[in-house]
Amino acid sequence: MQCGVGLSIEELTAVIRxxxxxxxxxxxxxxxxxxxxxxxxxxxxxxLTGLHP
Structure with missing residues (x-):
């Protein structure tokens, strides 16, 4: 999971293949x-914590 305050979706997904x-x-x-x-x-x-499928 990628997360960041003030980051765009493009910035967050740049490392995802x-x-x-x-x-x-x-x-x-x-x-x-x-x-x-x-x-x-x-x-x-x-x-991510606290959630289960």
Missing amino acids: SRQIGVTTVGELRKAGGDVIRTSRMGAHGT
Whole structure:
């Protein structure tokens, strides 16, 4: 998962090789009971917690 305050979708997906992405907000994830934690000081990697398939 990529995350970053003030970054565009293009900036966040520049390192992703897949041709298909999904986009949501931290607010929407929190409404569903989850949260996002930044897990990298460099780059924009994050970890989704609190949600299960």
